[in-house]
Amino acid sequence: MNKPKVHVLYSPGTNCHHETAEAFRLAGANPVLCHLSADLLAGRVQLHECDIIALPGGFSFGDHLAAGRIFAIDMIHRIQDQLLEVKSKKIPVIGICNGFQILIQTGLLPGTGSIGSPNAVLDRNLSAKFENRWIEMHTLKTTCIWTNGLAGQTLRMPVAHAEGRLRLPADFDDTNTVFRYGSAEGTMNYPENPNGSPGGRAGIMDPTGTILGLMPHPERAVYAWLGSEDGLKIFQCGIEAVL
DSSP states (O other): OOOOEEEEEEOTTBOOHHHHHHHHHHHTOEEEEEEIIIIIITTSSOTTSSSEEEEOOBOGGGGOSSTTHHHHHHHHHHSHHHHHHHHHHTOOEEEETHHHHHHHHHTTTTOSSOTTOOOOEEEOOTTSSOEEEEEEEEEOOOSOGGGTTOTTOEEEEEEEESOOEEEOOTTOOGGGEEEEESSTTOOOOTTTSSSOOGGGEEEEEOTTSOEEEESSOGGGOSBGGGTBOHHHHHHHHHHHTTO
């Protein structure tokens, strides 16, 4: 059986692409690193010619203007047709930390508007500082393909971000909340909720359940000697969904 092909996107400033690729490799996939400019924008690689897409963490383009914005602008204005193809084919997408910020900036999440018209924000942490610590997040029962079979589990992994306070439109369907900090109800207590995200939301999905964005870093929790193997479960779920 062929291993699922995963496009792991990166750009100047991205710093978690190798770890994300390794997590997918450990989970049984064939990860391929794809540079935004040299591969995607140059036309050497088509975004949708894969089984899964991953947008890793880091500081794409130095987080200038806002976290993930320049990366998102390039995608919207230069390969929007490929983004639409991804949505049309329901190719699973995961955005981790900066990748989540890119998905918000493109409008792929929450996924209720059109591409290029974002309707949510990952704002500055309430602490007004970069938060770097281990957290626990509760997995809710949803239709998300990335957490199939994980409902009710508490996963332990690190966060590392300055802009993670998720502000959603008033009409957001809360059944699309996939993870909450601390418990099923979510907590607003600091530091268990590292950014002040309302409702303790740590991750959300689009209405199809194929696109997931989360601020914690599952790729940094794939070995016991790192402190946790919980993150590997998320990558395994994504792979199982396309087999």
